[in-house]
Amino acid sequence: MFDGALLKDAKHIHFIGVGGSGMFPIVEILLAQGFQISGSDNNESDTLALERAMGVHVLPLGQRAENIAGADLIVYTAAIMDDNPELLAARQSGIPTVERAEVLGYLTAQxxxxxxxxxxxxxxxxxxxxxxxxxxxxxxxxxxxxxxxxxxxxxxxxxxxxxxxxxxxxxxxxxxxxxxxxxxxxxxxxxxxxxxxxxxxxxxxxxxxxxxxxxxxxxxxxxxxxxxxxxxxxxxxxxxxxxxxxxxxxxxxxxxxxxxxxxxxxxxxxxxxxxxxxxxxxxxxxxxxxxxxxxxxxxxxxxxxxxxxxxHFHGAGRRFEVLGKVRGVTIADDYAHHPAEIAATLKAAKELDFRRIWAVFQPFTYSRTQLLMDDFAAALSIADQVVMSEIMGAREKNTYGVHTGQLAEKIPGSVWFPAFPEIAAYVMEHAQEGDLVITLGCGDVYKCAKIMLCQ
CATH class of the missing domain: 3.40.1190.10 (Mur-like, catalytic domain)
Incomplete structure (x- = not known):
């Protein structure tokens, strides 16, 4: 259980993985309470841009031991591995470290x-x-x-x-x-x-x-x-x-x-x-x-x-979010990453007035992909066309020996590519006016949608 005294005694809080969607609201609440906030991340994102505008000191991309200098408290996400250089440096230096869920728990109690x-x-x-x-x-x-x-x-x-x-x-x-x-x-x-x-x-x-x-x-x-x-x-x-x-x-x-x-x-x-x-x-x-x-x-x-x-409510970000249209092809993005969510999203898409539905899916974590593979295949098959990226491992190592090609074999007509530019090029070459292309996944597949919007 998080010791609230650590927060009361802190002035400068450093977030490892500050660009995570779960980190952002905690950062915003703590900023409003007067804390100095710094943070690091490995990937550029819209969240980092928002945090910079709010006054968060976002360090250059990458995770380095020196990034924690001056911090009184370190907050990290569950996606951070134990060998992360910033987490290791904090533990070796004696700076208190806490997982974000514990900080959120402390805040809810207030x-x-x-x-x-x-x-x-x-x-x-x-x-x-x-x-x-x-x-x-x-x-x-x-x-x-x-x-x-x-x-x-x-x-x-x-x-x-x-x-x-x-x-x-x-x-x-x-x-x-x-x-x-x-x-x-x-x-x-x-x-x-x-x-x-x-x-x-x-x-x-x-x-x-x-x-x-x-x-x-x-x-x-x-x-x-x-x-x-x-x-x-x-x-x-x-x-x-x-x-x-x-x-x-x-x-x-x-x-x-x-x-x-x-x-x-x-x-x-x-x-x-x-x-x-x-x-x-x-x-x-x-x-x-x-x-x-x-x-x-x-x-x-x-x-x-x-x-x-x-x-007045027209949806949350990355929840069937229509991003734009290119040459008559509508590009949308959705956070769905579980088979039930994918099925619900694609069924909703099928009810709309589009010629064909393209599902561009980024599998997230090796364990979920392996354990629910048949369910993923059934859900994605609702779409007319399926294009996939390699699995985003996030917090896991691939001890399962699983890869996207195994999932593609279960979905007739599906294809997969290692990188988003290849996916975007393939989809925009084959999609036709009146089609809906929806990117699916809880990783960074939204970046693929943005590439398609620039085609």
Missing amino acids: YANCICVCGTHGKTTVTAMLTQMLLESGLDPTAVIGGKLPLIGGNGRSGKSDLMVCEACEFADHFLQLSPDVAVILNVDADHLEYFGSLENIIHSFHRFAEMTSRTLIVNGSDPNTMQAIEGIPGKEVITFGWEEACDYAPANLRHEGGVVSSFDLRCHGRTLTRLTLNIPGRHNILNAVAACAAAIHAGVPVTALAEFLG
């Missing part, structure tokens, strides 16, 4: 009303939706979001109220570091099996997270794994959302317009509260919106304002 949004899929979208509704209602929350929310120009903010909205990631049980007062559990699925080992272990971790929640559980009543995760937990208010009328909150009278815009009645205990319009595609996002509205109402957002606030 807020009297901390809403943590967890689940295998949909966390960022729901956290962003909820943040937007709370902000527009004047509640001034602090927010930690896994993707960029256009309303705030980033994926985090420091508010002045006692309310916090925090995306809670289950990877390596990081969410067990947090202090939730309200937990929103969207779904529970098999992921991060290199750590959890089985779906049963994942359900158990979500059970522990629900037990830690001090007051209220807002949960997916349509998801058996979620309902199993909250079994036997006494003393909590439980609010359900789902597709069935038996849930406390449910959508009804769904209507779709052109695949992008959906409208539906939000019902509570069988009574229609309001009619809502959703400006992001996909059936899965209707349930995400219901979950966000349930949490917003619980936090004090007026029901009469939900339609207006949700109508």
Whole structure:
């Protein structure tokens, strides 16, 4: 457990891997609290550019022992290896080091009303939706979001109220570091099996997270794994959302317009509260919106304002984000990196008015690629054309002996290339006017989309 005294005694905090999406909101909150922040990373990114503009001292790319000079506290991400030169130097010098999830946990404990949004899929979208509704209602929350929310120009903010909205990631049980007062559990699925080992272990971790929640559980009543995760937990208010009328909150009278815009009645205990319009595609996002509205109402957002606030939401960054058009070909980008997420995104794309759907996929981590390979093949096969890059290993070494070619063999007609320029050239040579090209993955595949926009 993180010793808060370390933060109280620190003036200069250095972040190893400062460009990570999970680092950015913590950096922003600590900057607002008056800390001097420096950081390093190996790859240039939009996040680094934002941090420089905010006043973060981002060191030249690369990780070197001398980068930690003058720091009172070192924060690192789970992706940092033990042999990282900055982490080694910090430990050898005696400078306190702490993983980012522990710092986030300490920060969540500082807020009297901390809403943590967890689940295998949909966390960022729901956290962003909820943040937007709370902000527009004047509640001034602090927010930690896994993707960029256009309303705030980033994926985090420091508010002045006692309310916090925090995306809670289950990877390596990081969410067990947090202090939730309200937990929103969207779904529970098999992921991060290199750590959890089985779906049963994942359900158990979500059970522990629900037990830690001090007051209220807002949960997916349509998801058996979620309902199993909250079994036997006494003393909590439980609010359900789902597709069935038996849930406390449910959508009804769904209507779709052109695949992008959906409208539906939000019902509570069988009574229609309001009619809502959703400006992001996909059936899965209707349930995400219901979950966000349930949490917003619980936090004090007026029901009469939900339609207006949700109508202003057009998605979070890297969540079916349309980036532009080149010679009649639409280029979009999505963070989907699990088979269920990829399938949901591609099904949503198929509902839109495009000639063909191209999936440009960057597999992330060797373990996930190996353990879920058949599921990836089935999900990607929804697209008309599939192009892939080599696997981004991130925090792992390839002890599995897996490579993208093995996945390509399971997807008829798919191709793969080692580098983004090759992928971009191939796609833009073969894509035709009226096609949609969507880059998929949680690594840096968005850079491939940007290359295509310049073709």
